[in-house]
Amino acid sequence: MTTLLKVEKITKKFGDFYANDQISFEVNKSEVLAILGENGAGKTTLMNILFGHYTPDAGTVNFEGHAIEFGNTNNAIKLGIGMVHQHFTLAENLTVLENIIIGRQSIFSLSLPKRQARVKILELSKKFGLPIDPDELVANLSVSEKQRIEILKTLFLDCKLLILDEPTAALTPQETDALFSTIRNMIETGLSVILISHKLNEILAVSDRIIVLRNGSSVGEIDTHAADREKIAEMIVGKKIDYPQKKKIPRKSKVFSLVDVSYNKTDAPKLSKVNLDLYSGQILGIAGVAGNGQTTLAKILSGHFKPTQGKIVFNKAKRVHTSPKSFMDLGVAYIPEDRNSDGIVGDMEIWENAIMTEMDDSYLRNSLGIINKKASFGRSENLCETYDVRMQSIRQRSRLLSGGNVQKLLLGRWLMRKPKIIIACQPTRGLDEGAIASIQNLLLKAQQNGSAIILISEDLDELLTMSDDISVMYKGMLSDPIETSSTDKLSIGLRMAGDGFL
Amino acid sequence: MIKFRLEERAKSPYWLIILSPFIAILVAIILAGILIVLAGANPFESYYQLIIGAFGSKNSFAETLARATPIILTGLAASIAFRAKFWNIGAEGQLYFGALATTLFGTGLVVLPSILMIPFLFIMGALAGGLLLLPLVLLKLYYKVDEVVTTLLLNFVVVLLVSYLLEGPWKDPMSLGWPQGKSVIDDGALPQILSKTRLHLGFIISIFFAFSVWFILSKTVIGYRIKSVGLNAAAASHAGVPIFKTVLIVALLSGGMAGMAGVTETAGLKGYLTLDLSPGFGYAGIAVAMLANLNPIGVIFSGVFLASIYVGADAMSRAMNVPTYLADVIVALTVLCILLSLVFVHYKILFFGVKKND
Missing domain, CATH: 3.40.50.300 (P-loop containing nucleotide triphosphate hydrolases)
Known part of the structure; x- marks a missing residue:
């Protein structure tokens, strides 16, 4: 097996917070590597570093022996790394064909080389089982069709490593199955895939190897065929999961x-x-x-x-x-x-969100409508503690x-x-x-x-x-x-x- | 070729937030200096003349503050509205409506002692400004009619209405044929606060309202609701924030502030309504609010800054023989630079290859 991507000791800090702490792993040719972890474990940050959105504070990444130039998306694309984000980046008012080839042209070129592109796209579409109509407007497509376009976009740029960030989040079970068979097709033709997800069943079904991240660090690596669902779930969360137990109670009024x-x-x-x-x-x-x-x-x-x-x-x-x-x-x-x-309200602080429904409460405001900050802070602290909302401070912006x-x-x-x-x-x-x-x-x-x-x-x-x-x-x-x-x-x-x- | 990209800062340092408007102003002044050179004058001397013209004597300083008065009020109007993402571009029309109310009630229809007359005129001016905005905000809330269009276009309607009234029914017969309204009665006129200057009580009142607006926005439930509606109306509504009521209050407050700017000009600076009462104070308010990043206390400073540019540019243009329009250029450049500086406050610039990780 040849190594395609080698990530060594990647560290990325936001303020004092380690989003990634000394993460190392490898991706081999023709392999699906799954990266699992809770929200906030550092999966997306790590992928954004690979794809050149972020510059890490320390560490190196080698792709086919070349060091990746950090913070440069074009360089990542040129080397053959493609990424499909959780939220799509398509222009709704353009056709499928235009969406796939756009952005790769100089902004000064007056026409798009549509004819060659169409041939190549239809070829790729057939090869990987991704049926599309190149002349359809993207606005008319369903979520799974849009995802196909995103994947084709990366294939069109001859990617060798495809990063899929939560690809099944908005798909139905049938669409998920179709996506997985596409992934298998890609692996057979020598591509490699990094799959980011938190859905255990899907990961177990499609991946070859699993890496688990927790709080920014890598906590384990397992071959999928040797993996056990419950054990991985505990690795992800870091403790035994308290699965809900339903109790029926007599209905009243x-x-x-x-x-x-x-x-x-x-x-x-x-x-x-x-x-x-x-x-x-x-x-x-x-x-x-x-x-x-x-x-x-x-x-x-x-x-x-x-x-x-x-x-x-x-x-x-x-x-x-x-x-x-x-x-x-x-x-x-x-x-x-x-x-x-x-x-x-993402741009308001946690405490402001915590009291938003409570503005009639005379404990939090006086009769003139002036907010009692001390009482509001107390109420918010209490809420976060009671319901285990993990944050650094109630003065933090909620979007974080x-x-x-x-x-x-x-x-x-x-x-x-x-x-x-x-x-x-x-x-x-x-x-x-x-x-x-x-x-x-x-x-x-x-x-x-x-x-x-x-x-x-x-x-x-x-x-x-x-x-x-x-x-x-x-x-x-x-x-x-x-x-x-x-x-x-x-x-x-x-x-x-x-x-x-x- | 230098390549760079922007990366969002997790947290912007305080020194940068405070320093950035000053750097932006400096950059704007340097850029405008190039134009002064092109106009054939020495930029250093020109700016010296501008500063002297705006702050150099008691009289010029008073003139700057008098000019700042309506701009602070229209700046507050824009700040309140923009915080709730209610795009009131109609402060100019609301200002004139406030001036019409001052003329209607202040020229003899109502006679009260000064201590009551002045607050009465301000209340009437605020109501007039708010009422002008009322149908527009209802159109927005009920039928989703874009307020940018309606508020902007109504400005022209109001100016034509003022023109009609001053050329016709409201024309002061004693004005020797000039289209101007009757004088505001003595008990309604805003007293001078610095002798032998045009600086009047309106300036103190505008400062008072800046602090009031700051208090409302940062300390009260209504201010909190305005913020939540501006940042995410859908989420606010799901949490029981009354969107309709909040936007209505925003519109009335915003229109009221702009209406009061009409009062300060009619009852304070001029003493009567004229067609050129406002050389675009309503629009200047938008620039002032942007410069202050919608902070009501900041509006005081950015209002005085803008006023000083306008007043000083007149002096500069007389002394250096450069066009007075340079004032508009400096203001426009400053706003652009401030907007650009906000990018640097929120993002880091990363240059390729500068930071190697090996």
């Missing part, structure tokens, strides 16, 4: 019902005649393929949208004004799907928190209010094993304390372990709830595809 709720506006997927009852101490799971109206339902349940027809009946409340604030006051907590854009800690902060903020109803949308999406377990445990604890929870998730395993009952959404319709104990993945999967809906 009804907290709210939806009666024939429909939503018929153009700004979101439609809902048609949704009926739903929720009881305190119940976790109702809502399954469904993304885009079938789950988000609309969540927005109605949290007071962001007003149903065009039908009504929401809260226990005891007479008339309900549609606004997030008045729903909050009725005891609704809403965990939005996209925690970074709808959950947290990892995804798991952001979610713990958001969930903790709601749990401090002792909500009657929790609307949780994809609460664990994109989180690592440790954080997923903490979030799920927090939700289960809230249920034990009597909260009614609606759990909207695309992760069937999560729904099956967490929910008491499961309903399925399909084209804006919601099925009657089925008890979780009397159903399984297969039958929910069939319903998600429309089986049993009119």
Whole structure:
């Protein structure tokens, strides 16, 4: 086996924080190396160093015997390193072909050499099993198609080492399988791949070797065929994971019902005649393929949208004004799907985010509306401690928190209010094993304390372990709830595809 | 060829944050100096004349501060609005609306003792400025009409309205045919605060409002909400921050500040409404707010700085025979340099090959 990439003692500091601490590893030719680690373990920093986005403070990287010039992306590309970022970097208003060849031309050239490019792209597309239409506008493509374009972009530049950063984060299971067979194709033609992920099952399925990072250091290296799932999970987290244990509690009073709720506006997927009852101490799971109206339902349940027809009946409340604030006051907590854009104000400090829902609390402000900073700091410290939000200081900007800690902060903020109803949308999406377990445990604890929870998730395993009952959404319709104990993945999967809906 | 790239700083050093506007101003002055040379004058002497013209005597210093008064208020108007990402470009129109209110209420319709009359005029001016913005902010909130367009275009409408009133119904018959409004009554006029100069109470009032705005923005719930709406309105709304109410308050505060700039000019500097009451103070406020990085206390300093350039440039142009438009060039260059300096505050520049790791 020949060594393609040799990384030696890479160290990168941000302030006093070691994002990477003396990391060394090698990548061989025709090999898939998986780099595993929690959010914030240093995976992305390391890849950004390889690809020339960051300059490390110490260490060397050799590629085919040449030292990489740090901080120079063009040099990395020229050597044959390609990277597909978690968030795509495509121009939506250009065609596939233009996106692939753009950026490689001098800005002064007046035309693009499209003809040769087209031939090469179609060749690559066929060779690696990445079907595309070169003349389609990128804006019209799905997430997995866009990812194909990103991969083709690197192949077009003759890359020898492809770095994939969380490539399956937004893919369906079928799309993930297709991606993995593409990866296998690449390996057979002599390419090497570095795969960054926190999804253990996928890593075990596709990689040859695994490196685990934790807190910026490399904590172990294993051949995949000798790896054991639970052992790796513990290596990643650094301690035994406390997997959630579901306990059923007797349901008491009804907290709210939806009666024939429909939503018929153009700004979101439609809902048609949704009926739903929720009881305190119940976790109702809502399954469904993304885009079938789950988000609309969540927005109605949290007071962001007003149903065009039908009504929401809260226990005891007479008339309900549609606004997030008045729903909050009725005891609704809403965990939005996209925690970074709808959950947290990244450029505000942690304490400012921690008290955002509490601005009516006379303990935190006086009657003139002046904020009591000392009380607010105390409350925020308390929140971070209670819900294990790991940070350096509550005066730190929130955007520097990892995804798991952001979610713990958001969930903790709601749990401090002792909500009657929790609307949780994809609460664990994109989180690592440790954080997923903490979030799920927090939700289960809230249920034990009597909260009614609606759990909207695309992760069937999560729904099956967490929910008491499961309903399925399909084209804006919601099925009657089925008890979780009397159903399984297969039958929910069939319903998600429309089986049993009119 | 030197190659370089930018890398985001995890934390910007404080000395750099404080020093960067001064460096930016210095760079702007050097660049404008090149133009002065092209205009055939000695730049050092020209800048000397500019500084003397702005600060050299009691009278010139007072003139600079008097000029700074409306600019500080419009600068505050822009600071508040821009913090909430509400792009109010209409301070010019709101200023004139404040001036119209001063003329309507201050020229005899309401007569109160001075101690009440002056606050009354400021309240009316603030209300007028705020009310002008009200329909625009409602259009934005209900129908997502872009406020940049509406606020900017309304400026021209308001100026034409002022022109109509001054040429017609509101024209002072005693003005010998000049299009100007009636004089503000004595009890409404802002008193001089430095004898034999044009510096009036309005300057103190504008400083007072700068501190008030600073207090509101940094210490109160409403300021905190304004910040959260500006930085991430979606997340703020999910956490129960009332977006509608917050943006409405922002608009009223912003329009109110600009409206009061109209009061200081009508009741303070001139004593009556004219068509050339504001040589673009509303737009200067945007530059002032940018220079101050939207900090209300910083607006005092950047307002005085801008005023000194304008006042000093008049003196420079007389003494050195260079065009007075150089003032606009210096201001524009300063704003550009400040914006550029923010890049250096937030990013490090890395030169290729300078730092070898071996």
